[in-house]
Amino acid sequence: MKILVCxxxxxxxxxxxxxxxxxxxxxSSGVQYIVNxxxxxxxxxxxxxxxxxxGGTVTTITIGEAACDPIIRKALAIGADxxxxxxxxxxxxxxxxxxxxxxxxxxAFDAILCGKETIDHNGSVVxxxxxxxxxxxxxxxxxxxxxxxxxxxMTREVGGGEESVEVAxxxxxxxxxxMAEQRIPNMRGIMSARSKPLNVVEASADAPTSVSKFTLxxxxxxxxxxxxxxxxxxxxxxxEEAKAI
Amino acid sequence: xxxxxIVSIKNGAPTKSGLEAASYAAxxxxxxxxxxxxxxxxxxxxxxxxxxxxxxxxxxxxEPVTDSGQWAKLTEAAAVQLNASAIVASHxxxxxxVAPRVAVRLKAGLVAGVTELPSNDLVRKNVFSGKAVADVxxxxxxxxxxxxxxxxxxxxxxxxxxxxxxxxxxxxxxxxVTGFDxxxxxxxxxLPEAELVVSAGRGLKGPENWGIVEDLASALGATTxxxxxxxxxGWRPHHEHxxxxxxxxxxxxxxxxxxxxxxxxxxxxxxxxTIVVINTDPEAPFFKAADYGIVGDAFEILPKLTAAAKELxx
Numbered sequence: 001m002k003i004l005v006c007x008x009x010x011x012x013x014x015x016x017x018x019x020x021x022x023x024x025x026x027x028s029s030g031v032q033y034i035v036n037x038x039x040x041x042x043x044x045x046x047x048x049x050x051x052x053x054x055g056g057t058v059t060t061i062t063i064g065e066a067a068c069d070p071i072i073r074k075a076l077a078i079g080a081d082x083x084x085x086x087x088x089x090x091x092x093x094x095x096x097x098x099x100x101x102x103x104x105x106x107x108a109f110d111a112i113l114c115g116k117e118t119i120d121h122n123g124s125v126v127x128x129x130x131x132x133x134x135x136x137x138x139x140x141x142x143x144x145x146x147x148x149x150x151x152x153x154m155t156r157e158v159g160g161g162e163e164s165v166e167v168a169x170x171x172x173x174x175x176x177x178x179m180a181e182q183r184i185p186n187m188r189g190i191m192s193a194r195s196k197p198l199n200v201v202e203a204s205a206d207a208p209t210s211v212s213k214f215t216l217x218x219x220x221x222x223x224x225x226x227x228x229x230x231x232x233x234x235x236x237x238x239x240e241e242a243k244a245i
Numbered sequence: 246x247x248x249x250x251i252v253s254i255k256n257g258a259p260t261k262s263g264l265e266a267a268s269y270a271a272x273x274x275x276x277x278x279x280x281x282x283x284x285x286x287x288x289x290x291x292x293x294x295x296x297x298x299x300x301x302x303x304x305x306x307x308e309p310v311t312d313s314g315q316w317a318k319l320t321e322a323a324a325v326q327l328n329a330s331a332i333v334a335s336h337x338x339x340x341x342x343v344a345p346r347v348a349v350r351l352k353a354g355l356v357a358g359v360t361e362l363p364s365n366d367l368v369r370k371n372v373f374s375g376k377a378v379a380d381v382x383x384x385x386x387x388x389x390x391x392x393x394x395x396x397x398x399x400x401x402x403x404x405x406x407x408x409x410x411x412x413x414x415x416x417x418x419x420x421x422v423t424g425f426d427x428x429x430x431x432x433x434x435x436l437p438e439a440e441l442v443v444s445a446g447r448g449l450k451g452p453e454n455w456g457i458v459e460d461l462a463s464a465l466g467a468t469t470x471x472x473x474x475x476x477x478x479g480w481r482p483h484h485e486h487x488x489x490x491x492x493x494x495x496x497x498x499x500x501x502x503x504x505x506x507x508x509x510x511x512x513x514x515x516x517x518x519t520i521v522v523i524n525t526d527p528e529a530p531f532f533k534a535a536d537y538g539i540v541g542d543a544f545e546i547l548p549k550l551t552a553a554a555k556e557l558x559x
Contacts, residue, residue, distance in 0.1 A: 013489055013509050017376045037490050093355060094348060116341075119374050119489060119512070123357040124336075125391070128313065128345035137419035138313050140342040143483070155426075157484065157492075158338050159260060160435040164424035174341075177476075177491050178483045208354030208385045212367050215378050223522070223532050228541030232553035234521065237537060239557060242519040244498035245441065245465055 001056035001147060001169075003047040004109040005080065006100055006126070008090075009064060009071045010036040010119045019214040026120070026214070035071045038115025040078070041182040042175035046145055047113050048079040049180060054147065057081045059107065063090045063099050069198065076193035077185035083198045092207035093121075097129030099205050104134060111152065112172040116141055124174065131172035139165050143178035247282060248274040249329040250300065251320050251347070253339040254287040254309070261438045262335035262394040264298055269392045270333040271299025272400055273362050279330075284323045284411065286310040292406040299402035304411035312418035317346035322413035324351060329387065336391035337437055344391045354383035360396040363388075374489065374512035394438055395495045396516075433468045436485065441467035442496045442517075444487060445475070446510075448503015448524065448543055452480035457547040458502065464554040470494070472504045488513035500550075502543040506531020523547070 011017075011031045018027040035044075047058045060075045060083045062068050072083045084107075086099045104112055112134075117124030124140075131138035141157040142165075150169050155162045157176055185193070226234050238244045250270035252263035259267065267283050274281035282302040283295045287309035295303050304323050310316050320343065324332060332347055334340030336358045348355035360378075361369045367380040368390065436442065443462040449455065455469075462469045469485060476486035487494050489509035499517035503524065504510060511534055514520065522535040523546050532538045539546055 011373075013374075013512060017373045019377070041490060093345070093357065097345070097349070121372055121379075122370075122374060122493075123355075124341050125345040125348070125355055125357045128342050129349050129355075132314070132317060132346035132349035135314075138342060138346070139420060140313070141338050153423075156338065158425075159255065159262075159438060160433075161425055161427040162484070163422055164426075166421045166423055167419055177486060208352075209356055209381050209383050211379045212382045213380045214372070215380070217376070217378060220534060220536070223535040223538045226537060226539050228539050228546060231539060231541075231546045231549040232556075234537055234539060235550060235553040235557055238498065238519065238521070242498070242536065244519045245554070245557070 001050060001054055001110045002108065003050065003056065003058050004104055004107060004112045005039065005044045005047045005058060005060050005075070006112070006114040007039045007044065007060045007062045007072065007075050008036040008118050009033045009062070009068050013119065017216065023213045023215065024211060033071055035074055036115050036118045038117060038175060040075065042177065042179040043113040043115050044075055044078060044080065045180035045183050046175060050147060059084060059109070061086070061100055061103055063088055063096045065089055072198055073193045074185065076196045076198070077189040078183050079189060082196055084201060085198060086201050086203050088204055092209045093123045093125045094129060095205045095207040097126045097133060099203055100126070101130050101133035102203060103201065104130065110169045111147070112170070114172070114174045116174045116176045127172055127174040134172070137167040137171045139167060139171065139173040141176040142173045143176050145173065145179060246330045247279050247327045248331045248333065249320070249324055249327055250281060250283040250333045251316070251343060252283050252285050252295065253335070254285055254289055254293070257288050257290060259285065259289070259293050259295060260335070260339070262337045263339070264294065264399050265394060265397055266333050266335040266340070266392050267295050267300050268298040268399040269362065269390070269397045270331070271402060273331060273333070275299065276362060282327055283406070284320060286316070286319065292408055296404045296406035297401060298399055299404065300406045303406045303408045305408050306411050310415065311422050312420045313342040313346055315415040315418055316343040317350055318415050319413050320347045321350045323411060324387070331387065332389045334391050336393050340391040344389050348389040351387045351389070352385060353387035353389045354385040355389040356381045356383060357391045358393045359390045360393050371516060374493065375516040393495060395440060395497070436468050436470055436487070436494060437492060439468035439494065440497045441465050442470050442494060442498065443467045443500045444470035444472070444504060445502045445543065446472035446504030447474050454544070455481070457544065457551070461500070461547050461551045461554065464551045464558070472510055501531060502547055504531060505529045506534060
């Protein structure tokens with residue numbers, strides 16, 4: 001099975017969030033980038049597990065400039081076979097989806113897996129756009145994935161439970177918690193990642209949306225402490241002050 | 246020109262986040278001097294309560310549609326018929342699968358997870374897991390918005406919508422739903438839609454102690470949740486895990502007991518309107534993000550809160 005995994009870089013969760021260029025751009029100075037956790041922990045690891053069970057290849061694709069190479073090498077160290085990087089700054093979900101779809105079409109993949117969302121823009125819409133651009137079935141928020149005789153069987157989060165869904169290959173899915181467990185790359189993986197192919201492609205696409213301004217939310221006021229001997233006071237405040245219950 | 250909401254149906258009625266999308270569409274349409282319609286597929290009675298969100302017309306496809314590609318085709322046909330300049334969906338499992346496909350079909354810019362109505366051609370959404378907001382401009386003639394659940398809410402608008410049958414050539418369904426497993430406890434609102442959430446972490450010391458969490462949740466009519474370590478060691482199911490790598494929620498009230506408040510946990514809950522933290526450690530970082538705090542033992546505090554909540558409701 002040929003699997004394509006969409007990998008995005010994201011600022012480490014503990015990063016200080018600040019903006020630059022008149023609050024139009026994220027201030028990346030001093031920020032440590034990681035593989036977007038949903039892409040890495042769930043989509044990539046499940047793709048590698050399927051390859052280990054059934055043979056095939058795992059290719060990663062990233063839309064981004066050369067600064068993304070370290071996180072791509074990490075994905076290769078975890079076990080992907082090769083990588084594509086489309087050398088373009090990601091600006092919008094439609095632009096990113098178009099660039100992924102072009103490469104995916106050329107590669108004739110059996111499965112395209114993505115994380116359910118990135119932890120910076122939290123859009124979670126690229127996977128379904130890729131599916132529509134390629135006219136493929138799509139499963140959002142998949143929590144498990146098995147492939148047998150050309151059929152992918154998945155469970156997915158829906159309100160109030162999990163649905164079982166089946167689609168024929170090829171397909172697109174976005175991965176959520178439960179699909180796989182995080183893997184730490186071993187020394188052999190890290191060494192071999194250096195020599196695995198990372199193919200850089202030049203391409204561009206239009207971005208129909210743009211961020212006009214980023215703003216930090218207002219600081220939270222001080223926490224009101226309530227005496228542990230009078231917890232019923234909390235219930236009163238939640239009703240009368242916060243109007244939450 | 247008009248605004249079209251696409252609304253998913255569950256058990257014969259629009260979902261809560263679907264009604265919120267409808268209300269968003271109706272209020273946006275009103276602000277632009279337009280009318281709003283809603284597209285539904287499957288069995289509903291009357292207008293499904295959509296008129297009461299300000300929707301003027303319901304386009305009703307009587308066949309249930311579960312395939313996201315078919316839903317997109319249906320939406321495209323409705324958007325063309327209505328000359329829609331904006332399409333609105335919920336930012337839940339339904340909208341995340343259908344709205345992006347609609348955006349591709351209509352060559353429309355999509356803004357995901359909006360929290361407020363567009364104003365001066367900009368629309369606001371949360372980014373960086375709630376640590377910032379972005380005002381986004383759309384340059385295409387048609388815009389698609391997905392609305393964050395529990396952000397905009399439903400603004401009551403007394404009214405009844407007209408219901409018109411609607412159908413389109415949908416092609417074949419390729420995504421086959423073969424089963425459903427109701428994961429949440431009896432009667433609980435699904436976590437992404439819940440307005441009240443009671444959550445607990447390792448401070449509870451073991452899965453056998455979750456009764457006091459469930460009791461408080463039941464007294465408040467809340468949904469239970471948990472921290473990542475608790476779901477990783479199997480004390481609670483995965484779908485209850487809120488946080489960076491689990492699910493993100495935005496309830497009106499989030500009560501956290503025995504959770505220290507690691508930054509990864511905060512990323513999943515920091516958009517909650519009111520946060521209550523109960524922890525034995527006065528230095529727990531979660532207190533910095535909380536509105537109300539109690540330094541104390543969850544085993545003593547939770548039952549007292551349950552009793553007080555029951556008294557209040559009585």
